[in-house]
């Protein structure tokens with residue numbers, strides 16, 4: 215277990231920022247950490263890094279207690295803060311090298327690793343430039359480069375793609391996958407559903423300081439899907455066919471629009487084969503079949519009653 | 525290692541921050557030039573010609589011959605006009621009447637007294653109406669006493685002719701003036717440099733908020749290091765930044781403006797260094813007291829001109845009157861300026877030690893209080 219959080223409570227004065235948070239993250243995962251603004255994602259990350267005091271609960275990173283082995287634990291974590299955290303008066307290379315040096319890397323290895331991090335984030339030809347002149351996307355990439363010089367076992371990215379161009383976004387998403395392949399476990403915080411859907415194996419959803427759902431993508435979708443929707447385009451339609459379909463086990467509703475059939479079935483009825491058989495038997499042909507799957511967006515909407523982004 | 529690396533990058537960042545650098549380097553260069561030329565007349569008074577001094581040497585010995593030569597020195601000639609006089613009575617009377625600024629009298633037994641191991645005596649009578657005259661003449665005589673190693677020479681001086689003091693023993697430490705007075709450009713090269721070092725407080729203040737402003741706070745705090753390594757590194761970097769700036773300014777004013785930076789160079793450097801340490805510590809303390817960068821900046825913008833003013837940074841204190849002269853002693857600028865002037869123009873060496881010790885002790889206290897206040901602020 216790379217990270218385990220148990221019964222974590224964090225208050226800011228009277229405000230309950232983290233309300234009994236529990237989570238476990240295994241080695242080699244890319245965990246999507248989802249939640250609307252103010253959910254408590256950054257606060258959770260801060261407690262993992264020992265940046266803010268906790269009121270109660272236990273945090274273990276790499277199997278070690280955070281309080282007891284803080285420095286040791288920090289050595290193997292790379293953090294990409296939510297706000298771009300670089301010095302404008304240092305060049306890209308100097309930024310990466312300085313932050314890398316804080317992780318105990320020295321001399322020629324530091325140079326090698328700094329250049330590697332810049333290459334990895336596509337900034338190698340900007341190594342001598344000042345971030346002042348960088349685009350938002352380039353700054354975001356430098357923000358990542360500064361976090362990976364020391365080859366951390368656990369990389370925590372707090373909304374690393376906010377406000378950037380599609381190209382940089384793509385670059386970043388690819389590098390997350392790449393870093394994961396190279397052996398790092400990644401916690402990827404975002405409120406962009408598509409990103410999480412694209413790169414993450416596991417997902418934790420937070421709202422109002424609580425973890426409201428966690429699991430693999432499929433598990434989460436199953437959690438909210440109470441029915442299955444399918445749209446079938448056919449060559450011809452008849453009333454008998456509709457009646458026949460309505461009689462199939464699990465089908466709750468069947469309606470038509472033009473040459474299209476809309477069928478709603480109970481979750482897990484596995485009746486699509488029978489439906490298609492019925493269509494073929496009626497002498498019609500199936501032109502196309504469209505399964506409407508729940509998206510993470512709809513998962514989120516169902517769980518929290520609000521959209522992830524406004 | 526983290527300390528050194530942080531110090532190194534702190535210096536690099538400061539010298540790349542051109543906005544602050546312009547204030548720290550360009551502003552004093554301009555101010556020194558403007559004040560140094562515009563206010564020059566205050567330093568070399570136009571009534572300089574009138575500033576004559578009677579001189580009567582009744583001694584036949586060799587020692588007083590040396591004093592004759594000394595008075596013929598170009599530098600002294602530029603300060604006073606020596607008028608030989610025959611009668612002691614007339615000299616005394618003219619000083620009394622305010623007809624002449626001062627009267628230097630060497631009695632006939634001067635050399636013989638000293639040679640036989642008794643006390644020699646150069647008598648200086650000054651008129652109370654010529655304030656500046658008194659100090660200049662005194663300085664000249666002191667300069668001679670020092671230069672000639674006439675340890676036993678005794679001189680008399682007095683604010684009033686009928687009430688003059690008779691110094692039985694010469695406190696050698698107390699008399700080391702070289703008989704020079706700073707020109708305006710020399711004066712402002714020192715005071716503006718000290719003023720700009722006080723503005724160096726900004727570096728100290730900023731070091732405490734920088735990582736919050738640039739969001740690098742999270743990065744620093746999540747690195748496997750101790751927070752104090754960064755703080756110490758930044759402090760060292762800031763002290764060295766400020767110190768380097770002042771050394772550069774000193775070199776610039778010395779070679780471009782021909783400002784007088786004579787005296788013991790090591791002591792000058794030491795004073796500049798200690799004052800850099802002091803200014804950074806004071807800046808950090810002020811931030812920790814206010815806990816608000818803007819409020820702290822406003823405060824600094826208020827106290828730097830204030831301290832500069834009361835310590836005679838803009839206009840010499842003796843022009844500002846006795847009240848300012850009294851309170852000026854409580855200004856850090858005064859401590860540094862006085863130590864620098866003493867080193868350059870001579871004076872009591874103890875003033876230098878006092879300034880160095882005082883600034884060092886204050887710095888230590890400021891750092892201690894800052895770190896206590898700072899520790900309280902986290903979480």
Ligand SMILES: Nc1ncnc2c1ncn2[C@@H]1O[C@H](COP(=O)(O)OP(=O)(O)O)[C@@H](O)[C@H]1O
Nearest residue numbers: 226229231249250251252253254255256257258
């Ligand atoms: N230092 C703080 N003091 C008081 N409240 C805070 C502080 N930091 C965060 N909060 C509050 O805690 C909640 C969670 O914030 P955060 O963890 O930043 O959310 P997220 O990262 O999910 O957007 C928010 O309501 C925020 O206003």
Ligand SMILES: [Mg+2]
Nearest residue numbers: 255256296372
């Ligand atoms: Mg956040």
